[in-house]
Amino acid sequence: MGLRTKITLAILPLFGLGLVIINIAGYYNASGRIQEEQAARLKLVRSFFLTQLQTRSQQALSLATVVAGIEASGRLVAAGKSQPAESIGELLEAGITAFGENYVQEAERKILAYPRAEWHLIGKLQRNKVKKAVSLFAWIQTVDSLALLAEISRRAGEAGKVLPVLVEVNLEGEGTKAGVSPGELPALVDAAPGLPGIRLKGLMAIPPWTADPGESRPHFIRMREILAECVSRGGAGADMTELSMGMSNDFEAAIEEGATMVRIGTAIFGERQ
Numbered sequence: 001m002g003l004r005t006k007i008t009l010a011i012l013p014l015f016g017l018g019l020v021i022i023n024i025a026g027y028y029n030a031s032g033r034i035q036e037e038q039a040a041r042l043k044l045v046r047s048f049f050l051t052q053l054q055t056r057s058q059q060a061l062s063l064a065t066v067v068a069g070i071e072a073s074g075r076l077v078a079a080g081k082s083q084p085a086e087s088i089g090e091l092l093e094a095g096i097t098a099f100g101e102n103y104v105q106e107a108e109r110k111i112l113a114y115p116r117a118e119w120h121l122i123g124k125l126q127r128n129k130v131k132k133a134v135s136l137f138a139w140i141q142t143v144d145s146l147a148l149l150a151e152i153s154r155r156a157g158e159a160g161k162v163l164p165v166l167v168e169v170n171l172e173g174e175g176t177k178a179g180v181s182p183g184e185l186p187a188l189v190d191a192a193p194g195l196p197g198i199r200l201k202g203l204m205a206i207p208p209w210t211a212d213p214g215e216s217r218p219h220f221i222r223m224r225e226i227l228a229e230c231v232s233r234g235g236a237g238a239d240m241t242e243l244s245m246g247m248s249n250d251f252e253a254a255i256e257e258g259a260t261m262v263r264i265g266t267a268i269f270g271e272r273q
Contacts (some may be wrong), residue, residue, distance in 0.1 A: 077092040077120050079247070079265030085110045087269065094116055100263050104129045104136065111136045122204075122244075122263055124178045131155045135161060141166040141204040141244055141261075144178040145186050149195060157198030163197060166244055169226060171219055177206060180225055192236035202260070203227050203243030213250035220245055220257035227258075 005077060078091055080101040088110055099114075101107035102123025111119050120139040127148060133140060134155040143149050143165050156163045167188060170179030179187060192200040203226065207219035223245055230237040244255020244261035251262040 008015075018105050046113075047054070075261045077122070077244070077261055077263045077270050079122060079263045080110070080269065081123070083269050085113050088114050088117065091268070096268075100141070100265075103135075104133045108132070108136060125152075127151050134159055134161060137163075138151075139166070139201075142168045142178060143188075143272060144170075144180055146167050146191055149188065149192065149198065149200075153195035153197045159197075161197060162199055164199045164201045164242075166202050166242060167200070168204045168206075169223065171205060171222060172208055174208065179205070185226065185230065186233065189230050189233060189237050189240075190235060200236040200240060202240045203230070204244040204245065204261075205238040206247075207250075209251070213253045215258060216246075216250040217253045220254050220259065 059151045059220065075098060076096060079101045079102075080088060080098050081100075081102045091099075092114060098118040098120060099110070100120040100122035101110065102121075104121065104125070104189070107119065107121070111117075116140070119137045120141055121133055122141050124144070125133055125140060125142055130151045134152060140152060140163060143152065149167075152163065152165060167185065168179035169185060170177050170181060173181060174241070189200065192198070203223060205223050206221065207216045210216060223243060227240060227243050228259070230240050235272065238261045241260055242260045244263065246252075246259045246262040248267040249263050251264060254262055
């Protein structure tokens with residue numbers, strides 16, 4: 001029987017952005033879902049919060065430690081939709097380096113203000129915004145058709161860039177969400193090697209929302225299986241190592257099931273106004 005650990009972090013005041021409550025649950029066993037050294041890093045995060053934090057520099061260090069704890073198992077992408085640009089600067093100072101934005105136009109001012117951050121497009125991309133998106137973002141996580149992938153390839157080639165991209169998968173065929181179906185995915189992966197200017201790096205998904213994180217787990221397991229199927233196809237699939245899944249309410253389960261990126265907004269910025 002595997003050993004189960006759960007690490008709950010205290011409440012951290014974050015520079016006037018409200019309160020951040022972050023829980024990191026680690027589960028590891030002989031099969032090694034989360035390695036022992038990763039669990040050890042998470043324990044260090046918990047011990048850090050036993051001391052009351054008073055100064056701004058101490059707060060910055062504490063958030064950097066939180067980031068390190070999450071990134072022991074996956075990369076943290078702070079989802080800053082509708083947040084002011086000033087918030088980005090505070091988080092950069094605190095140790096978060098990757099940020100996700102939903103809209104190209106809204107993101108432009110933030111990206112130009114903080115070019116040293118790593119910017120991910122995590123919202124639906126319209127084809128008429130591809131040229132601008134390619135010029136601004138370091139990653140595009142929401143490829144939802146071969147036509148869109150081809151347009152990104154064309155614009156990236158014109159810009160002299162090679163852009164890492166993820167394919168968004170719509171597991172349940174939800175009409176309110178973008179993404180390819182699992183059945184459509186193989187054709188897209190097979191076509192990718194012929195497209196310059198892009199590197200197909202993995203998959204992204206947003207499972208149906210639920211208040212119970214445990215209900216998201218089967219979707220995360222299925223995404224891990226789909227990624228393995230892509231890798232086994234060879235070609236572009238052989239380079240697919242990234243799995244972007246999990247948000248504020250379910251990122252623990254996502255990490256446990258193989259997420260390499262988690263997109264966290266509410267737990268960092270608070271509820272949207």
